[in-house]
Amino acid sequence: MPEIVPLEWTGDSLRILDQTKLPQEQAVIVARSPNQVVEAIKGMQVRGAPALGVAGAYAMALAVKAVDTLDVPKMQSYLKEMAKQVAEARPTAVNLRWAVERVLRSAMGAHSMADLRTRVDTEAITIHREDVAANRRMGALGAELLPAEGTVMTHCNAGALATAGYGTALGVIRAAWEKSRKLKVIANETRPLLQGARLTAWELVQMGIPTTLVVDSAAGSLIARGEVDCVIVGADRVAANGDTANKIGTYTLAVVAHEKGVPFYVAAPTSTVDMSITTGAGIPIEERPPEEVTEWGGRRIAPKGVGVRNPAFDVTPARYITAIITEKGIVRPPYEEGLRQVMEGGGA
Amino acid sequence: MPEIVPLEWTGDSLRILDQTKLPQEQAVIVARSPNQVVEAIKGMQVRGAPALGVAGAYAMALAVKAVDTLDVPKMQSYLKEMAKQVAEARPTAVNLRWAVERVLRSAMGAHSMADLRTRVDTEAITIHREDVAANRRMGALGAELLPAEGTVMTHCNAGALATAGYGTALGVIRAAWEKSRKLKVIANETRPLLQGARLTAWELVQMGIPTTLVVDSAAGSLIARGEVDCVIVGADRVAANGDTANKIGTYTLAVVAHEKGVPFYVAAPTSTVDMSITTGAGIPIEERPPEEVTEWGGRRIAPKGVGVRNPAFDVTPARYITAIITEKGIVRPPYEEGLRQVMEGGGA
Numbered sequence: 001m002p003e004i005v006p007l008e009w010t011g012d013s014l015r016i017l018d019q020t021k022l023p024q025e026q027a028v029i030v031a032r033s034p035n036q037v038v039e040a041i042k043g044m045q046v047r048g049a050p051a052l053g054v055a056g057a058y059a060m061a062l063a064v065k066a067v068d069t070l071d072v073p074k075m076q077s078y079l080k081e082m083a084k085q086v087a088e089a090r091p092t093a094v095n096l097r098w099a100v101e102r103v104l105r106s107a108m109g110a111h112s113m114a115d116l117r118t119r120v121d122t123e124a125i126t127i128h129r130e131d132v133a134a135n136r137r138m139g140a141l142g143a144e145l146l147p148a149e150g151t152v153m154t155h156c157n158a159g160a161l162a163t164a165g166y167g168t169a170l171g172v173i174r175a176a177w178e179k180s181r182k183l184k185v186i187a188n189e190t191r192p193l194l195q196g197a198r199l200t201a202w203e204l205v206q207m208g209i210p211t212t213l214v215v216d217s218a219a220g221s222l223i224a225r226g227e228v229d230c231v232i233v234g235a236d237r238v239a240a241n242g243d244t245a246n247k248i249g250t251y252t253l254a255v256v257a258h259e260k261g262v263p264f265y266v267a268a269p270t271s272t273v274d275m276s277i278t279t280g281a282g283i284p285i286e287e288r289p290p291e292e293v294t295e296w297g298g299r300r301i302a303p304k305g306v307g308v309r310n311p312a313f314d315v316t317p318a319r320y321i322t323a324i325i326t327e328k329g330i331v332r333p334p335y336e337e338g339l340r341q342v343m344e345g346g347g348a
Numbered sequence: 349m350p351e352i353v354p355l356e357w358t359g360d361s362l363r364i365l366d367q368t369k370l371p372q373e374q375a376v377i378v379a380r381s382p383n384q385v386v387e388a389i390k391g392m393q394v395r396g397a398p399a400l401g402v403a404g405a406y407a408m409a410l411a412v413k414a415v416d417t418l419d420v421p422k423m424q425s426y427l428k429e430m431a432k433q434v435a436e437a438r439p440t441a442v443n444l445r446w447a448v449e450r451v452l453r454s455a456m457g458a459h460s461m462a463d464l465r466t467r468v469d470t471e472a473i474t475i476h477r478e479d480v481a482a483n484r485r486m487g488a489l490g491a492e493l494l495p496a497e498g499t500v501m502t503h504c505n506a507g508a509l510a511t512a513g514y515g516t517a518l519g520v521i522r523a524a525w526e527k528s529r530k531l532k533v534i535a536n537e538t539r540p541l542l543q544g545a546r547l548t549a550w551e552l553v554q555m556g557i558p559t560t561l562v563v564d565s566a567a568g569s570l571i572a573r574g575e576v577d578c579v580i581v582g583a584d585r586v587a588a589n590g591d592t593a594n595k596i597g598t599y600t601l602a603v604v605a606h607e608k609g610v611p612f613y614v615a616a617p618t619s620t621v622d623m624s625i626t627t628g629a630g631i632p633i634e635e636r637p638p639e640e641v642t643e644w645g646g647r648r649i650a651p652k653g654v655g656v657r658n659p660a661f662d663v664t665p666a667r668y669i670t671a672i673i674t675e676k677g678i679v680r681p682p683y684e685e686g687l688r689q690v691m692e693g694g695g696a
Contacts, residue, residue, distance in 0.1 A: 023651040187654075189641065191539060191563040197642070197650045205653040212655040215539040215641055216565040217597025221662035224599060249565025251572060255604050293537065293563055294545070296644055302545045303371040305553040306535075307560040314569035 004160040004203060006051055007058070009125065012065060014058040018045045019161055020193075023202040034063040034082055041089040041096070044193065048162020049236045049272050050131050053095030056086045057124035060103040064120050070113050079107050079120075091284045092245055092313045094237040094274045099127050131164035134269040134327035138168060139175030142232070142267055142325040146172065149182040150229035153219060156190045156247035157199035158234025158267065168234040168267040170203060172325060177209050184210045186228060188219045190247060192292040192310065216249050220256040231257050235268035235324075242318030242335025243280025244268075248311055254320035263322040270326050275343050280315035288312045352508040352551060354399050355406070357473065360413060362406040366393045367509055368541075371550040382411040382430055389437040389444070392541065396510020397584045397620050398479050401443030404434045405472035408451040412468050418461050427455050427468075439632045440593055440661045442585040442622045447475050479512035482617040482675035486516060487523030490580070490615055490673040494520065497530040498577035501567060504538045504595035505547035506582025506615065516582040516615040518551060520673060525557050532558045534576060536567045538595060540640040540658065564597050568604040579605050583616035583672075590666030590683025591628025592616070596659055602668035611670040618674050623691050628663035636660045 008015040014037060018027040029045055031037045037059035040046050046055045063082040069075055083104045087097040106123040110116030146152060152173055156162075159170035167174060177183055185204050190196035197213055204211040214222065222228055231253055237245040244250070244266050257264040277283060290308035294301060302308075324331040324339070331338035356363040362385060366375040377393055379385045385407035388394050394403045411430040417423055431452045435445040454471035458464030494500060500521055504510075507518035515522060525531055533552050538544035545561055552559040562570065570576055579601055585593040592598070592614050605612040625631060638656035642649060650656075672679040672687070679686035 024648075186657075188565075189539070189650075191537070191565060194649060201654040202651040205651050210655065211653075212657050213641055213650050214657050215596065216563070217536075217539060217595075217600065218657060218659055218662075220600030220603065221596060221659060222657065224662070247565075248563065248569060252565065252568030252600055252604055255568065255607050256600055259603050259607070293561055297647070299645070300372070301542055302537075302561050303550040303553050305559075306549040307558065309534075309560050309562050309566060309570065311566055311569060314566075314572070 003165065005165065006046065006161045007054055007164060009058055009128065014062065016040050016046050019047055019199060020045055022198055032062065033066050034059040034086065037062060038086055038089045048157060049093035049095040050163040050168065050269060052090060052093045053099035053271055054128045054131055054164045056096045057099040057103050057127040059086045060100055061120050061124040064117055072110055072113055072116060075116060076107055079104055090286055092236045092286045095271045098271050102127060128164050131269065132166060135163050135166035135168060135171045137327040138267050138269065138325050139166065139171040141330055142172030143176035143179055145265060145323065146176040146181055146183065147229050151184045151186060151227060153186040153228045153231045154200060155188045155196065155233050155250055155253055157195040159200055159203040161199050161203065162234060169232045170200065172232055172267050174207060177207065186212050186214060186222060188214060188216045191216055219253055223256050223260050223262055228262055230263040230265060232265040232267060235266050235272050236313055237283050238268055238273045238324065239277045239280050239283060240275045240336060240339060241279050242321060242324060242339060244316045244321060245280065245283045245313045246316065248314050251314040251316045254316040258320045264320055265323050265325060266321055267325040270328055270342060273339055273343060280317065283315055286312045351513065353513065354394065354509045355402055355512060357406055357476065362410065364388050364394050367395055367547060368393055370546055380410065381414050382407040382434065385410060386434055386437045396505060397441035397443040398511040398516065398617060400438060400441045401447035401619055402476045402479055402512045404444045405447040405451050405475040407434045408448055409468050409472040412465055420458055420461055420464060423464060424455055427452055438634060440584045440634045443619045446619050450475060476512050479617065480514060483511050483514035483516060483519045485675040486615050486617065486673050487514065487519040489678055490520030491524035491527055493613060493671065494524040494529055494531065495577050499532045499534060499575060501534040501576045501579045502548060503536045503544065503581050503598055503601055505543040507548055507551040509547050509551065510582060517580045518548065520580055520615050522555060525555065534560050534562055534570060536562060536564045539564055567601055571604050571608050571610055576610055578611040578613060580613040580615060583614050583620050584661055585631050586616055586621045586672065587625045587628050587631060588623045588684060588687060589627050590669060590672060590687060592664045592669060593628065593631045593661045594664065596662050599662040599664045602664040606668045612668055613671055613673060614669055615673040618676055618690060621687055621691055628665065631663055634660045
């Protein structure tokens with residue numbers, strides 16, 4: 001299977017596979033400045049919490065290259081400002097803030113500009129590599145939760161495209177598939193931007209996994225009919241109590257799965273866990289432009305005069321989540337304790 | 349407010365407002381044969397259970413005009429065959445079968461061809477008039493269930509366009525609005541054909557009711573956030589126990605509303621109630637073409653090689669429904685008893 005490469009670092013630019021054009025076109029944006037990365041993040045050319053973290057880290061590396069100074073404190077102060085800007089490009093996915101702060105911390109310890117450059121580049125590349133490793137580890141751990149034969153439902157795209165490669169929720173499905181589990185996948189199309197129809201379906205078809213596409217509204221009904229053995233999704237931010245922000249529609253799926261006794265799994269690296277937030281109520285929910293709902297390919301669908309609400313994410317209370325798959329172990333309720341254990345470095 | 353006229357009978361043709369082109373274009377299809385009506389039904393140029401019933405009745409009237417014979421038994425036998433064809437055009441909405449069978453029964457009692465022509469025309473026109481009256485009565489009764497001030501969510505289109513005029517679920521909202529209730533409406537866009545974004549939003553904007561459009565996946569989250577005071581939808585078929593088939597996504601909404609203690613109402617004329625079916629398990633669910641999901645404006649969204657499930661309806665178990673509003677009264681659980689009462693002619 002050809003590997004999907006959503007982000008590629010060349011040493012002085014970040015090559016971003018433009019996810020708004022997939023699957024019809026495989027176009028690459030070459031970002032040479034932090035602002036170009038920020039624009040690609042806002043425009044969702046790169047999306048998915050772990051991928052946003054990696055892109056944010058490289059935005060910091062590009063920021064260092066963009067300013068010609070030998071004044072270390074001046075550079076550090078500039079990077080602090082840039083970290084804020086990058087983190088605010090999309091407020092819900094905590095990986096973005098986590099990654100830029102990690103790169104910033106590495107820069108703050110620098111003794112010279114040469115040292116700072118090396119530290120920042122190394123940290124960004126490390127974040128990138130760690131994410132791929134975390135995905136593969138989540139895949140190996142999570143695969144054990146999937147049935148030997150059955151149908152898995154997923155929402156939005158938590159695949160190779162949403163990460164540095166391999167995928168979180170799709171990584172688990174892929175790892176199980178590679179262990180010869182007889183799986184079928186139901187991909188919810190995921191309005192408004194159709195990441196399920198465009199990205200998840202595309203990744204799964206390339207892997208050769210039998211995939212069925214449905215509109216988001218059909219998902220609950222298929223769960224009710226007994227056609228889904230488990231649901232697995234990614235996450236944009238997990239609070240200390242296990243409440244999980246993910247793509248809009250996830251909450252509803254979790255409620256229906258709970259009602260019908262179908263296991264509901266979240267696959268998220270520890271970089272997505274935000275121990276500074278006690279519950280999901282503290283997670284900021286990004287509201288995106290109304291045109292994503294009212295227009296299609298530049299053409300107006302809805303009548304003039306109608307208002308729009310376009311929250312990009314919702315929060316699924318921990319009580320609906322059967323388990324959270326991290327690269328450090330599978331966490332089960334009570335999540336406060338289990339998440340604390342994995343975040344403190346031990347296994348769950 | 350200009351009245352929306354989805355169907356107009358001219359005496360020898362049925363003028364159908366093409367709902368696939370709204371709101372951008374108000375085009376009318378002039379059907380002069382029963383087959384033209386069947387094509388408009390299959391193509392969803394006319395849709396909504398009560399409107400399908402009225403269109404089906406006129407298809408029978410057009411069938412009588414299409415055949416030049418003085419042989420009454422021959423005509424009756426032709427109408428029997430035509431009734432079957434029309435009823436099968438869309439299998440879930442029981443109003444279609446109910447209306448064509450009602451017209452057929454009127455024809456079966458005819459003594460001469462002149463008598464048959466009069467009976468069939470009269471019966472079709474009566475079904476049309478009764479539907480408008482039923483809608484207005486449901487509006488008056490149902491309005492009492494809505495809050496003096498608050499937000500009502502609806503799914504798909506159960507408005508004037510879905511009926512002979514006025515609307516079922518939207519008729520209730522409209523009646524409450526006309527009684528000066530301070531209402532806002534959240535309209536779910538209703539993929540794949542966007543009846544919410546195109547039709548419901550259009551009707552509500554014309555009525556001057558403040559309306560907010562959301563993707564279907566956002567509906568559950570808004571209910572969870574406490575932003576919805578009640579949900580009201582139409583129906584395509586109500587079983588004897590109250591289980592209700594309606595547009596795909598209705599089941600999921602009902603589960604979330606139930607989970608959060610938000611009232612969930614169904615507005616349906618008695619022509620939508622099918623006492624011959626004990627529970628929702630007996631309701632046939634139409635599966636529509638995959639292209640509705642994979643294409644947009646003739647352009648492919650999803651990758652090749654992906655399968656599709658496109659059920660047009662789902663079944664909401666009666667236990668999630670707070671009340672069913674019919675033109676003969678508001679029915680509350682236990683539905684077996686209440687529906688029997690209204691169907692036998694008495695009030696609930």
